[in-house]
Amino acid sequence: MGSGFLAGNDKKLIAKFLKISEEQLEKSHLEKVDMNGVEAWRPKFKKPFGPCTFYKEEVHCIIHPVKPELCRLANCKHDATQEFYKKYYQKEQKELWKIAEEIGGK
Numbered sequence: 581m582g583s584g585f586l587a588g589n590d591k592k593l594i595a596k597f598l599k600i601s602e603e604q605l606e607k608s609h610l611e612k613v614d615m616n617g618v619e620a621w622r623p624k625f626k627k628p629f630g631p632c633t634f635y636k637e638e639v640h641c642i643i644h645p646v647k648p649e650l651c652r653l654a655n656c657k658h659d660a661t662q663e664f665y666k667k668y669y670q671k672e673q674k675e676l677w678k679i680a681e682e683i684g685g686k
Contacts, residue, residue: 584622584647584650584651585615585621585648586620587620587650591605591610594647594648597643597645597646608633609623609633610622611623622648623648
């Protein structure tokens with residue numbers, strides 16, 4: 581198990597679904613991570629390599645209707661992190677390299 585990175589409106593949708601503010605969501609359930617220079621959010625883990633904060637044994641994913649895209653793409657048998665990274669974060673990294681090259685960086 582693990583946790584999926586948030587993208588797009590995920591944070592807003594999850595907060596609305598849980599009936600809390602985005603700030604409360606960040607403080608209680610999310611952690612900020614660096615994806616090669618791009619800020620990203622993901623659910624906190626209950627323990628290293630364990631389920632995320634939204635997983636409850638009796639009902640599984642408590643935010644299932646609004647779970648992040650990466651969680652929808654993956655399951656316990658398929659880790660879609662690499663595909664998700666390419667879709668959302670590698671593109672931004674490529675854009676940064678392109679800008680750097682245009683202003684004379686290598």
